[in-house]
Amino acid sequence: MDIAPSPIPSRTQYVLEAVKHAILTGRLRPGQALVEAELAAQFGVSKTPVREALKTLAGRGLVVMSEYKGATVRTVDTAMxxxxxxxxxxxxxxxxxxxxxxGAALETAGAALERSDAAADPAGRSLANRDFHRALYLPCGNPLLTRMLDELRDQAALVSAIGRQAVPSWEREAREHREILARALDGDADGAASALHDHIASFVQRAFPDGERHPTAPVADRE
Amino acid sequence: MDIAPSPIPSRTQYVLEAVKHAILTGRLRPGQALVEAELAAQFGVSKTPVREALKTLAGRGLVVMSEYKGATVRTVDTAMxxxxxxxxxxxxxxxxxxxxxxGAALETAGAALERSDAAADPAGRSLANRDFHRALYLPCGNPLLTRMLDELRDQAALVSAIGRQAVPSWEREAREHREILARALDGDADGAASALHDHIASFVQRAFPDGERHPTAPVADRE
DNA sequence: TCACATATCTTGTCTCGTATATGACGCATG
DNA sequence: CATGCGTCATATACGAGACAAGATATGTGA
Structure with a gap:
């Protein structure tokens, strides 16, 4: 996403972040082939860091790798x-x-919410919204749960890049976000959780209504 | 785990499965350093497939990689x-x-249960139990959920390798497994889910009682 | 005993060779 | 003449080994 803070990022990390960013912002479309040599030339590195970055992204479900066929940006369908x-x-x-x-602090969430309001373009709003959601689950106390939600959030962003055209109602999003944060700040755990549930459920129902399922997106088999 | 069916497994896959198996069976102890060159020599391959296998395992949380410091088998503590x-x-x-x-078929679960009863050594029982749990969640209809449960199950196996000495009550496990399967075969979804919940909760409570938390196991940060 | 320099070990990256799959072309055949 | 099949060329990923960069451990001097 952004460039790493102080330590020199390894080339693998650099490529990883760059490709991930390109996928999540929609610059690399789902289904597009990711040729190692091309990416290597584009980033001015050798193929090795590119391979490792792609492998990591495959592990997180953002790209699919077929043996001897290379990597492609994961295709999304309604079922996925x-x-x-x-x-x-x-x-x-x-x-x-x-x-x-x-009773964790939630200033980060509030800040993200303000940034979302202040953002001019959809990309900035989307980024701020990502930060908002993360600020809500980051202090949950379970690092594994946090990690899984990070992965889910990235996949959701990939999905969003497709379904977004049908969902321009960002004002509704902002309103619901404020509602969730308000309940959380009130200490109403169940209310906040319920509001977040409805927020997510209503989004998916608007963006991906039932009934138009595609064949099925293959998920990397692991056994 | 077992050798891939028909196609020749790539060297990366081979190393991946071998190392994973060694970790989950406890042959590679938590904290142990995984030196690329050593593993490469041991498996008769170059460092490249070893690196990729380790990277994949790191993505699944079984090993920890530090920049320029190498990979180690993930250490486990009560908090983790x-x-x-x-x-x-x-x-x-x-x-x-x-x-x-x-209404999915559950013959696989029944077969795994029988194999668990027939197994002589703890390793065989553990393997069969893994298959039993997987047979329960595999037909759930959500491939992503399946993948995450696979990852969780592997991490649980890693944890088990430590806590097992304190939990020799495999008869209780078998009894609870039969109970779960019976309710599932009856079509009692809530009852089966509830029984499974109690099964897992009681296990963790026996194997890892509260109160003796260690500092915290670092989980690979992703942002 | 501590600080610093150096030796050694390990990982990160690069380059090149090999294995495999895919697509095009040509030939045989209905 | 159309069509199906086998062969080959090319593109791409997979793997091996060499080199460079960084980190840790050791030894030496004050």
């Missing part, structure tokens, strides 16, 4: 979108509940 | 164990509920 938001619904409200119960 | 089973409690009962609701 439902899968992502489905699991997210199981985890993110519960994480928020714990954040609130633990 | 609670993290794993905590998330598992959020996902696995729900997955089973869906499996039952969808």
């Amino acid at each position: 979108a439902h899968s992502v938001y489905d699991v997210r619904l199981l985890l993110e409200p519960e994480a928020l509940r714990r954040t609130v119960t633990a | 164990a609670h993290s794993v089973y905590d998330v598992r409690l959020l996902l696995e009962p729900e997955a089973l509920r869906r499996t039952v609701t969808a």
